[in-house]
Amino acid sequence: MNRLFTYLIVGSMVLGVAVGWAINTTMAPEAAAAVAGNLSIITDIFLRLIKMIIAPLVFSTLVVGIAHMGDASEVGRVGVKTIGWFIVASIFSLTLGLVMVHILQPGVGMNLSPADTAVASTAVDMSKFTLREFVTHLVPSSIFDAMARNEILQIVVFSVFVGVAVSAVDDRAPQVLALVEQVAQIMLKVTGYVMKTAPFAIFAALAASIATRGIEVIFTYAKFVGGFYLSLGILWALLILAGVVIVGPRILKLIGQIRAPTLLAFSTASSEAAYPRTLEELQKWGVSRKVASFVLPLGYSFNLDGSMMYCTFATLFIAQVYGIELSIAQQITMLALLMVTSKGMAGVPRASLVVIAATLTFFDLPEAGIALILAVDHLLDMGRSATNVVGNSVASAVVAKWENQIEEPAAEPAKA
Template structure:
């Protein structure tokens, strides 16, 4: 079902445009226009510079940490009003497009979970290729953390459970302590899948179609802007809005996915848990740090 909306042009979206767009004119201009990709690039440069100063900028770090805490609290306040926004968005969509839109939503959710199932299968096969039969107890142990992430729609909520589960299948704790935090920033399989599906659904619902080249560039954009979103509630919506802005499309189009965002967010979170767990076990295998499965006796001795 195509919704009425302003005409959108994606002709300027090319390799040259993608590279030149990475560099912001100024950080204030990038923030004013919600250019998330430019903000990320600026943040990387500034963070690298601050890290190279050998603790010569403690006031800056303290200010940034305080600002981050304030913004997360603001996000928390906004998300408490999210149910009202979701209700209004669904009511508006169904009122303007009819009950048939519910069937479109059902196809969208079904397509997402079908793709997620295929990704889980690929992760299992990749784990089996490296770990052999050890992949079966691995998936058995991470079943509870994945279910927790699915039910709470939060990858962070399952983090302590993964820390306890992976050593039980022989992954050394020092590997887990290193790979998991890194994975929560750079190995967000579920988040990438979700952002891609949601962005494509929004565009197709409004009659905007991308070429294969443009879809590849969109994936590159999402790969950069999606880093670190696992720890921020509903940050994936911000990433999707930034992608729409980059294509010159209205940010308000995000409203069309708000009604089913939580349903998809549950699968996204569970997939992040599975992907990071498999990654930790594979790294342990490559580094020769994959030992025997822990028994209750060895767990007590380690504690």
């Protein structure tokens, strides 16, 4: 069934591109835009369904996971190991993007001046990107407000408090814990229903995009897009290699099992869309429920490997386009700056663009360069989203290994 679902996703992607191209070439732009708008209704409904289940799913699974961990010291130990891995992965992702953009030189030869490019003032919202906003954003003023807006980081903070409190109660509040466990099981069942509609949403999303922008969007900035995807491929290989070294060859089976949520994240350009299925596949593979329910939500806030690599790659691409060279000291400073600012990406609209815009301003690079990557940002976001799924899956497996929380028997049912 899992293999059939993967085939359906791939088929819907191919069909979506074909239908979108047919619409784009046979209809007038206005008619194509109207058809694309109608197709987008399907995608919008699917993403709304995903957003509908994210908050209760994250809350229930995280509370249950922490409550079953034991005392607060165990939560702290797992948390330190998790954040430690995230920091190392972040530094590596940022550095790899820096190295690859120097090797590939995708912006060299374009020789633009800032006057050649204009960017709308509404392209990115910088108002929320401040240290004060990020720190205060960590703590919800109301859990109901956080759930209503799907603020995953705030839900994680609240869930950690509730989970630790439940585990600290002498009798573990059995009735409350049983209720939350039942909610988690129900939400996983609802997730299964929602996922059955994914191929329709994927088809609609790709068809609408190609219908309005044309097949040319795939070939525009081919060197930039191709270079970035090559870099993502290298990042995938190195993340998987690290997983094999730490966890063992069995992690390759996990990579095979998450192909469906990875394709889902790629085609919808949304890591959120893949969250429920990724959590399910991690547990099927053998990551214990309490580790998977703890690491994965944190990863969605602090371990966006694909997005972080994009920040260095795109920033230096813009510098190359305008013929601006940054010194080694400036580039090291850029890595340190992005290491901090990238942790505020969760919950910020068009987060990667916001981070890149902030970095351009810091180094006095032409802010108009944002316009150069806007045209293909959605295409690149597809790769970033898929990479985030792979990175967080490997992180979950690594932390589970360090905690001896990989349950070998859980792999057996997957063979049936």
